[in-house]
Amino acid sequence: MDDYWKELQGKRLHDPLSKNQVSPIPHILVQGPLIVGAGPSGLAVAACLKQKGIQSLILERAECIASLWQFKTYDRLRLHLPKQFCQLPFMPFPSHFPTYPTKQQFLSYLKAYADYFKLKPVFNCTVIRAEWDEGCGFWKVKSVRDQKVVVEYFCKWLIVATGENAEEIIPQIEGLEIFEGPVVHTSSYKTGEEFHGKKVLVIGCGNSGMEVCLDLCNFNASPYLVVRNSVHILPHEILGRSTFGLSMCLLRWLPMRIVDHFLLLLSRLMLGDTSKLGLHRPKFGPLQLKNLSGKTPVLDVGTFAKIKTGKIKVRSGVTRLTHRAAEFVDGSVENFDAVILATGYKSNVPSWLKERHMFDEKDGMPRKEFPNGWKGEYGLYAVGFTKRGLLGASIDAKRIADDIELCLEN
Numbered sequence: 001m002d003d004y005w006k007e008l009q010g011k012r013l014h015d016p017l018s019k020n021q022v023s024p025i026p027h028i029l030v031q032g033p034l035i036v037g038a039g040p041s042g043l044a045v046a047a048c049l050k051q052k053g054i055q056s057l058i059l060e061r062a063e064c065i066a067s068l069w070q071f072k073t074y075d076r077l078r079l080h081l082p083k084q085f086c087q088l089p090f091m092p093f094p095s096h097f098p099t100y101p102t103k104q105q106f107l108s109y110l111k112a113y114a115d116y117f118k119l120k121p122v123f124n125c126t127v128i129r130a131e132w133d134e135g136c137g138f139w140k141v142k143s144v145r146d147q148k149v150v151v152e153y154f155c156k157w158l159i160v161a162t163g164e165n166a167e168e169i170i171p172q173i174e175g176l177e178i179f180e181g182p183v184v185h186t187s188s189y190k191t192g193e194e195f196h197g198k199k200v201l202v203i204g205c206g207n208s209g210m211e212v213c214l215d216l217c218n219f220n221a222s223p224y225l226v227v228r229n230s231v232h233i234l235p236h237e238i239l240g241r242s243t244f245g246l247s248m249c250l251l252r253w254l255p256m257r258i259v260d261h262f263l264l265l266l267s268r269l270m271l272g273d274t275s276k277l278g279l280h281r282p283k284f285g286p287l288q289l290k291n292l293s294g295k296t297p298v299l300d301v302g303t304f305a306k307i308k309t310g311k312i313k314v315r316s317g318v319t320r321l322t323h324r325a326a327e328f329v330d331g332s333v334e335n336f337d338a339v340i341l342a343t344g345y346k347s348n349v350p351s352w353l354k355e356r357h358m359f360d361e362k363d364g365m366p367r368k369e370f371p372n373g374w375k376g377e378y379g380l381y382a383v384g385f386t387k388r389g390l391l392g393a394s395i396d397a398k399r400i401a402d403d404i405e406l407c408l409e410n
């Protein structure tokens, strides 16, 4: 990394943009594409470019690759989808890895990936602003290195790989600030060990909220799960195959509506009527809903059995929190020792990318739906914003590399 930094400083001396400047901010001309973010998406696109002989520069705010997986995930996490749907381009998972690799295995795979492709991001380098400069015909990318050194990069291609999960969503709940027990987002939750014997309110019923409840049960805590809206809960596996894999296979032959019916029928047979336990199903089927809104169905890894036995209690919404308790929409009140916010994440693109055409300034996601959201104007690209996890990121990465190669040929 330091070699790269020195090399860039060297390039700066020969950079026409930095000559005669009065600004104390170092200016660096990047020869190839500049990638913001060294998560799986950033690594994937850098590897695809490398395969074509195109060097890129990756800037990463954290001190390591895949910071979401390193720092913001719980210990018991495994990939939710089978490994063949999560591998990055040009490198499958090792054959001895299980179908659903653990978090540590996934991290070791990413490290091997970065090593194999000799990807060396500039770490501790946060991009704080990027904009297209019509005058000079470059993207101007301002960054802060080690929280103090401001550096401005100039590049022809800017690839946004900061992820759909860049910042935690903290819900606005009355009384959240006065609650006296610990209040933690799932990004800081590691294990249920510290909640042993405690009564814990888990707000949010996506895959993380459900799994955290299960983990809490396994550590003899008493979780209460808040399910404010409807939710599709599907078995993790159906007929011995991953539900996701089976759906992908059926979608090759059947319309989405029929596959949804099939999934719901089998879920009903395997799990029973989930609405009897407070988990009402949305109007649209699970695949259709994912397609329309990006909302991922919950793939049950054992939580539902605990809900059935009453070890996890379901509540339909919190109206407010007090010093030690929560008041629910049905008027009931329960005391709690801790609150866990399983309320998800959002993109941070609008906070630093000054651009209005490609990304929506409200949610920071590309305005165009998959598969068209990867390319903007003036050499701007997005990788990993498809709401289709790692599979979507790999598709984007290959497209972007092909497109840049084409630009270089012309």
Ligand SMILES: Cc1cc2nc3c(=O)[nH]c(=O)nc-3n(C[C@H](O)[C@H](O)[C@H](O)COP(=O)(O)OP(=O)(O)OC[C@H]3O[C@@H](n4cnc5c(N)ncnc54)[C@H](O)[C@@H]3O)c2cc1C
Pocket (backbone or CB within 6 Å): 036, 037, 038, 039, 040, 041, 042, 059, 060, 061, 062, 065, 066, 067, 068, 069, 073, 077, 078, 079, 080, 081, 085, 086, 125, 126, 127, 128, 161, 162, 163, 164, 165, 166, 208, 348, 352, 383, 384, 385, 388, 389, 390, 391, 393
């Ligand atoms: C608990 C959990 C489980 C998941 N399980 C799966 C799964 O099984 N399968 C699947 O396909 N997907 C899963 N996902 C989705 C997950 O988002 C992707 O797997 C993957 O992490 C996306 O990669 P990414 O590189 O797009 O984003 P990220 O992994 O979020 O990486 C983005 C990187 O950009 C950096 N960054 C952000 N802003 C800046 C900035 N301004 N300047 C510089 N750097 C910046 C961040 O530090 C980060 O390292 C899961 C997500 C979570 C939260």
